[in-house]
Amino acid sequence: MSTPTDRREFAKLSARYRTTPDPQETRMPRGVPYIVGNEAAERFSFYGMRTILYVFMTEHLTSIGGESAVMDIRDATIWQHNFMTAAYFFPLLGAFLCDTLLGKYRTILWLSILYCVGHAVMALVDLPHLTGVAPQAALWWALALIAFSTGGIKPCVSAHVGDQFGAGNQRLMSRVYLWFYFSINLGATASTLLTPELLRNFGPGVAFGVPGVLMAIATLVFWLGRNEYVHVPPAGIGFFREALSREGIGAVAKLIPLFLLLAVFWCLFDQTTSTWVEQAKNMDRNVFGYEIEASAHQAANPILVMLLIPLFTQVVYPLVERRLTLTPLRRIGVGLAIAPFSYFIIAGIQSQIDAGATPHLSWQTLAYVVITASEVLLSVTALEFAYTQAPPKMKSFVTGIYWLSVALGNEMIVLVNSYIKEQQAAGSVVLEGADYFRFFAYAMSVTALIYLVWAATYRGSAYLQEAADPADSLVA
Numbered sequence: 476m477s478t479p480t481d482r483r484e485f486a487k488l489s490a491r492y493r494t495t496p497d498p499q500e501t502r503m504p505r506g507v508p509y510i511v512g513n514e515a516a517e518r519f520s521f522y523g524m525r526t527i528l529y530v531f532m533t534e535h536l537t538s539i540g541g542e543s544a545v546m547d548i549r550d551a552t553i554w555q556h557n558f559m560t561a562a563y564f565f566p567l568l569g570a571f572l573c574d575t576l577l578g579k580y581r582t583i584l585w586l587s588i589l590y591c592v593g594h595a596v597m598a599l600v601d602l603p604h605l606t607g608v609a610p611q612a613a614l615w616w617a618l619a620l621i622a623f624s625t626g627g628i629k630p631c632v633s634a635h636v637g638d639q640f641g642a643g644n645q646r647l648m649s650r651v652y653l654w655f656y657f658s659i660n661l662g663a664t665a666s667t668l669l670t671p672e673l674l675r676n677f678g679p680g681v682a683f684g685v686p687g688v689l690m691a692i693a694t695l696v697f698w699l700g701r702n703e704y705v706h707v708p709p710a711g712i713g714f715f716r717e718a719l720s721r722e723g724i725g726a727v728a729k730l731i732p733l734f735l736l737l738a739v740f741w742c743l744f745d746q747t748t749s750t751w752v753e754q755a756k757n758m759d760r761n762v763f764g765y766e767i768e769a770s771a772h773q774a775a776n777p778i779l780v781m782l783l784i785p786l787f788t789q790v791v792y793p794l795v796e797r798r799l800t801l802t803p804l805r806r807i808g809v810g811l812a813i814a815p816f817s818y819f820i821i822a823g824i825q826s827q828i829d830a831g832a833t834p835h836l837s838w839q840t841l842a843y844v845v846i847t848a849s850e851v852l853l854s855v856t857a858l859e860f861a862y863t864q865a866p867p868k869m870k871s872f873v874t875g876i877y878w879l880s881v882a883l884g885n886e887m888i889v890l891v892n893s894y895i896k897e898q899q900a901a902g903s904v905v906l907e908g909a910d911y912f913r914f915f916a917y918a919m920s921v922t923a924l925i926y927l928v929w930a931a932t933y934r935g936s937a938y939l940q941e942a943a944d945p946a947d948s949l950v951a
Contacts, residue, residue: 498641500644502645506704507690510700511658512658513692513694514659514691518663523669523670524683524686525698528748529552529555530769531682536610537610539608544694551871553892556885556888557889562622563586563672564882566626567876568700568875569582569630569631569761569875570631570874573709576711577637577709580635582628583631586623587697590804591691591694596616597687600614600679603706610686624881629878656858668774729934730864733929734880740849741881742884743814743817743846744846744850746888750912754824755772769835775839776843776850780850790886807853809931810849811922813849817843818842820841820845822910824842826909829908862874891914
């Protein structure tokens with residue numbers, strides 16, 4: 476039963492906006508281009524900042540007096556992945572605010588404004604003579620604001636996409652989620668190639684400032700589409716009733732093992748922003764006479780995503796479907812199974828570096844091909860899967876729990892590197908060189924085997940936003 480507050484909120488939204496998708500609409504929802512355009516610009520800002528963060532901390536960070544105060548490899552890795560942990564922890568808070576109080580549109584808009592403030596602080600980190608703030612302190616506050624904002628927005632945006640679809644055009648949802656993911660990687664590619672050049676040629680202020688401008692553009696694009704969106708009202712107290720119901724608890728409980736297993740994948744994948752960058756510094760980066768920045772090689776991932784998504788959807792999936800139904804859980808399983816091979820390649824590269832050789836960057840590109848193929852198979856699929864398996868009033872919340880798997884994966888990286896640092900301080904050597912990467916390859920291999928057991932037993936329910944009852948289905 477809805478409360479008076481719920482009914483007033485619903486009436487207020489209904490007077491200004493559509494609150495449910497038209498079940499007769501068969502075309503693409505009108506609000507989708509604004510959401511996808513916003514996501515491309517927002518991801519440019521996030522990935523642009525993240526791409527140069529590790530290099531900034533290890534090569535450019537200064538004290539308040541202007542002297543060099545760069546971090547060592549382990550400290551920079553810990554800072555990098557603590558930031559990523561926070562960025563993927565706050566989706567749970569954003570989802571809670573969205574589902575209970577604010578709704579998706581207002582949550583996204585208000586946090587986007589705070590996001591712009593975070594980028595402004597980031598652009599001032601390298602200017603202590605103007606701000607009077609120690610760069611490391613300013614960096615902490617900038618990363619905190621950005622992590623809170625990007626995290627809070629994340630589950631709302633992906634769930635907001637799904638809210639635009641009704642029974643008539645639901646068949647288009649998978650296509651839009653792929654384009655949604657494509658837009659993320661388009662923005663990531665542009666920023667990953669651009670910001671290292673900005674850092675090299677113009678310094679940290681400009682390199683961090685440009686992503687901030689793109690975030691302001693993203694906020695404007697999102698606001699311009701306000702009259703085209705379906706504005707699903709917040710559930711209010713209804714969220715708690717559904718979340719604490721047998722159905723709500725059951726839906727989350729069934730998905731938690733999947734999210735825990737995915738965390739190990741993200742533990743591997745997100746090191747492309749730190750340990751892979753450090754490795755690239757020691758490789759031959761000359762490509763056709765041009766010296767590629769070590770951090771810029773991260774662009775290999777989004778470029779490959781944009782190539783592999785159409786390859787998989789237009790060629791690979793149809794070929795496999797002729798002989799085998801490629802369910803979401805089967806796609807995820809294949810993604811987990813191939814992920815360890817990327818780290819076996821990285822470990823082989825590191826063995827050569829440890830032996831005094833200088834292998835070419837193309838070998839790391841091969842590892843990017845493998846881990847990106849794994850990402851396309853499981854990340855796009857898992858995002859949509861989490862949305863469809865969530866009851867209507869819990870869409871953003873369950874998506875927020877899904878993003879916790881990324882936070883947990885990054886916290887694993889922090890724990891491993893903190894342990895290594897403690898052992899080094901005690902005079903012991905553990906997980907050095909190639910052994911470090913082999914450790915993660917073996918961990919991922921074990922995870923893939925555990926997943927096979929879990930997936931064979933999973934049974935779930937798919938929910939449409941406007942559906943009153945779940946459409947029971949076999950999804951394993």
